[in-house]
Amino acid sequence: MANEMNSPLSVRGLCKNYPEFQLKDLSFTLEAGKITGFIGRNGAGKTTTINSVLSLIHPDAGEVRFGGLLQEEHTREIMEKIGFVSAGMTYYTRKTLKTITGITKTFFPGWDNTAYRKHMESFGLSEDKTPAELSNGMKIKYALTLALSHGADLFILDEPTSGLDPISREELVEVFLRLRDLGKTVFFSTHITSDLEKCADRILFLQKGELKADDSLSAFQAAYRILECSGSVPPEAEKAAKGICRIRNGYTVLLAKEDADTMEETREATLEEIMVHLEKEGETC
């Protein structure tokens, strides 16, 4: 419990029911100063979770605490310490960044103009531009600049790299690592798992509204192995498979580490392979 009280974000028993989708009893605790990747396929419930955490939607059950403070009782204090960035969400596209910043800073008592200038310069942003004139990557950098300037300690990022080219994604990953170096906590939802392999410390894996894994990236990856089969899948591998995918010359089989130890020629699984294969768990080849 002490850990939960000190955590930048702690979620307990979060549930949200829609006719076609349920978020089921979600619980996790973020570690301060770490990057936590929140993965799952489209529709797994990542955005629903983030919207619930931010009180944009009302969960049917559960408790959300930021630094030990209950979300519904301390909204203002909490929002002063959070930076929320979502891909595709562009505010006031025809207003200059100068105008948007001028309004934004009035809401934050801890606004740091020096930090703002520094981050604008380091990201190569001009105040005279409008969001409509920025690339998607630059829009996210501007949103991060605002969050950094008002002293946010926790960055909640919903699919920040989706729709970006590989170079822009790489740049953003570097930004996230810089945030971690500054002692900030980053909670980063994505289905582009290769980005997380470069920066995440922990992984939360969400599948059909249920949290299937909450582990360090290395432990999560080490728990699985991949068996590549040309032709058919051996019966013992098929029996132990956590998921089987077709590839050009045969199949790849995801196996639990302990099952893989009894088989030859398995290799490390990438985060993407784990996610994709687990989505196919139970399907036969």
Next chain:
Amino acid sequence: MLKLLKKEFTLCMHPTGYIMLLGALLVLIPGYPYPVSCFYMGLAIYFICLTARENHDASYTLTLPVSREDAVRARIRMACCLEAALLVLIGLMILLKQAIGNTPNPAGLDAGVALIGDCCITFAIFNMIFFPGYYRDINKPGKAFFLASVAVFAWVALVVVATYVVPFFRDVLDQPDPAFMSDKLLFTLGGLVLFLAGTAWAENRSARKFAQVDLNL
């Protein structure tokens, strides 16, 4: 609240909010249902809400350290500022028209003191229907605007008819100023009270509704 109001005027204002203030000039037309200028301002408020949706205003505002209730109140108070400005300008146009020679209006109340009360009631009706409907689903302001427009035009039509068939409207309110001034002032005061009370009711109801809705932004 002042910060949020500034945000509304700086980031959310649509140019029609200012342009529709020119609707006060309609009072100078000899025969016209003058409260229709209030509808034009309602149209501008609808455009402001539409623009806010296109600019993801709610997702910006709700990541600021403000409550949902205050966000609602700020938007409605901005609308009230525009409505109040239009009422003042209509008042000035009435004075101007009376100075240059007023003529009877066959399409509703004459340009006089009672017209201000009529416009206040028109705005009260718009605010009480539009805002609670809008804050039920901010992504679909069209339905709320349609219902508010129907109610506003029904009221405008009712007043036009009343100036022919209802004795109090025909023989008192629709007579040239300064005749029956105390009755007209009372009517206008009643309209102002309805405008303030109705808008306060709309504000509370909208804030309650908006606090309950799920925002999938």
